[in-house]
Amino acid sequence: MERRRSLPDVLAGAIFILIGGAFVAGALGYELGTPLRMGPGAFPLLVGAIMAALGLAIVVKGLVAGEMISFGPVPWRAVAAIVLALLFFGFTVRGLGFVPASAVTALLATLASTRVRPLAAVAVTAGLTVAGTLIFVVGLQLRIPLLGPWLGF
Incomplete structure (x- = not known):
C-alpha cells in the first residue's frame, strides 16, 4: 500500500x-x-x-499519513463576512465601546453562513456578546469601556 x-x-x-x-x-x-x-x-x-x-x-x-483532498469552491460570502466583522471590531471598539462593537461583530460573523436564521443569529449575537463581556471586561478586567464616546458615554 x-x-x-x-x-x-x-x-x-x-x-x-x-x-x-x-x-x-x-x-x-x-x-x-x-x-x-x-x-x-x-x-x-x-x-x-x-x-x-x-x-x-x-x-x-x-x-x-497524508490523503488527497479535493477542495470545493471558495466560500467568498463567508470570507467577506468574517473579514468585515474583524475590521469592524478593530476600527470601532474604542469609539462604540465593547458591547456594541462585539454585538455587531458577532452579527456580521453569523452572516458567513447561509443556513443561519434571523432568530438564531440574534441568539448567537446575544450569547457571544454576554460571554465576551464576562470573559474580557469582567474576568480579565480589560480597560475597554462597555459603551463608548460615539454613543455619548
Missing part, C-alpha cells in the same frame, strides 16, 4: 508554525513573569508555542 503525501496539510502546518513562531518571537520581547503572576508576554508565548506544535503535528501527518 502506497502512502501519499498531502501538500495542503504540509502547507497549512507550515503556516501554523510560522505564525506560532512569530508569536513566540514577539512574546520574548516582553516580561514573562511567573506562573502565578504572568507578565504580558506569557500568554502570547503559550499561544504561539501551542500553535507551532499543532502546525508541526499537521506537517508530520501530511508527510506520513
Whole structure:
C-alpha cells in the first residue's frame, strides 16, 4: 500500500508554525513573569508555542499519513463576512465601546453562513456578546469601556 503525501496539510502546518513562531518571537520581547503572576508576554508565548506544535503535528501527518483532498469552491460570502466583522471590531471598539462593537461583530460573523436564521443569529449575537463581556471586561478586567464616546458615554 502506497502512502501519499498531502501538500495542503504540509502547507497549512507550515503556516501554523510560522505564525506560532512569530508569536513566540514577539512574546520574548516582553516580561514573562511567573506562573502565578504572568507578565504580558506569557500568554502570547503559550499561544504561539501551542500553535507551532499543532502546525508541526499537521506537517508530520501530511508527510506520513497524508490523503488527497479535493477542495470545493471558495466560500467568498463567508470570507467577506468574517473579514468585515474583524475590521469592524478593530476600527470601532474604542469609539462604540465593547458591547456594541462585539454585538455587531458577532452579527456580521453569523452572516458567513447561509443556513443561519434571523432568530438564531440574534441568539448567537446575544450569547457571544454576554460571554465576551464576562470573559474580557469582567474576568480579565480589560480597560475597554462597555459603551463608548460615539454613543455619548
